[in-house]
Amino acid sequence: MDTGRQALWQEEPAARPRMADPVRTAAVRAVIIVALTLIQAMVAFLCTLAGSWFAFPAVLSTVASTVVATWGVLDVWVTRQVWVQRNGVRSQPSSTARELRRERRRARRQQRRESRKGPSRIDRAAA
Numbered sequence: 335m336d337t338g339r340q341a342l343w344q345e346e347p348a349a350r351p352r353m354a355d356p357v358r359t360a361a362v363r364a365v366i367i368v369a370l371t372l373i374q375a376m377v378a379f380l381c382t383l384a385g386s387w388f389a390f391p392a393v394l395s396t397v398a399s400t401v402v403a404t405w406g407v408l409d410v411w412v413t414r415q416v417w418v419q420r421n422g423v424r425s426q427p428s429s430t431a432r433e434l435r436r437e438r439r440r441a442r443r444q445q446r447r448e449s450r451k452g453p454s455r456i457d458r459a460a461a
Contacts, residue, residue: 378395
């Protein structure tokens with residue numbers, strides 16, 4: 335039963351490929367840690383303004399959480415570097431460098447073929 339209408343939802347190809355699973359896991363963990371650290375910093379700030387007894391422990395734990403959040407963000411970067419090193423990247427030919435290398439390889443192969451041919455057997459026998 336075709337009504338002639340356009341579909342409500344149309345799939346479009348992703349502009350960028352999906353992140354690798356270990357990298358995505360590290361990124362989600364880092365975002366959660368950073369979000370909690372920001373909430374903790376806001377609580378420490380408000381407690382300090384209010385003059386609450388909780389201000390000092392909140393500031394200390396915020397400093398510790400900042401260290402952990404920095405580790406989390408660095409973990410994303412390191413995990414991504416390790417994944418790329420182990421699994422490589424799928425590169426798109428964004429420049430002409432690849433084609434130039436192919437042409438140089440073809441020229442070298444052609445030169446080698448021509449130098450190998452040299453004088454034929456008949457020419458060597460006559461000499």
